[in-house]
Amino acid sequence: QVQLVESGGGLVQAGGSLRLSCAASGLIFSRYAMGWFRQAPGAEREFVAAITWSGGSTYYADSVKGRFTISRDNAKNTVYLQMNSLKPEDTAVYYCAAAGNSRQILSKTLDAWGQGTLVTVSS
Numbered sequence: 001q002v003q004l005v006e007s008g009g010g011l012v013q014a015g016g017s018l019r020l021s022c023a024a025s026g027l028i029f030s031r032y033a034m035g036w037f038r039q040a041p042g043a044e045r046e047f048v049a050a051i052t053w054s055g056g057s058t059y060y061a062d063s064v065k066g067r068f069t070i071s072r073d074n075a076k077n078t079v080y081l082q083m084n085s086l087k088p089e090d091t092a093v094y095y096c097a098a099a100g101n102s103r104q105i106l107s108k109t110l111d112a113w114g115q116g117t118l119v120t121v122s123s
Contacts, residue, residue, distance in 0.1 A: 039092055047061055098112045
């Protein structure tokens with residue numbers, strides 16, 4: 001059974017930083033592309049970032065480009081999202097996801113979702 005468990009969310013002031021982690025189990029992690037999505041209250045879930053199985057390529061939503069960095073450690077079965085220069089509009093529940101390739105991440109054709117971790121950015 002595939003499990004994705006996010007952690008690292010919390011309350012931070014605008015301009016601050018947080019690092020989210022997503023620990024994966026029940027899958028051969030190094031064979032999966034991984035992604036981060038977020039969902040603000042009353043909004044649809046949106047793509048944030050993706051990384052290929054090797055970590056060689058990354059993709060970002062325009063709204064986070066230059067501020068967020070996705071990375072992975074295949075030895076630890078973990079994907080990270082480093083979030084800097086946070087803004088109040090980054091407030092959302094952040095979810096990690098797994099898929100066979102990055103194209104599937106971008107099209108939300110996903111094999112597994114986590115339960116999410118809440119990030120709140122105060123102004």
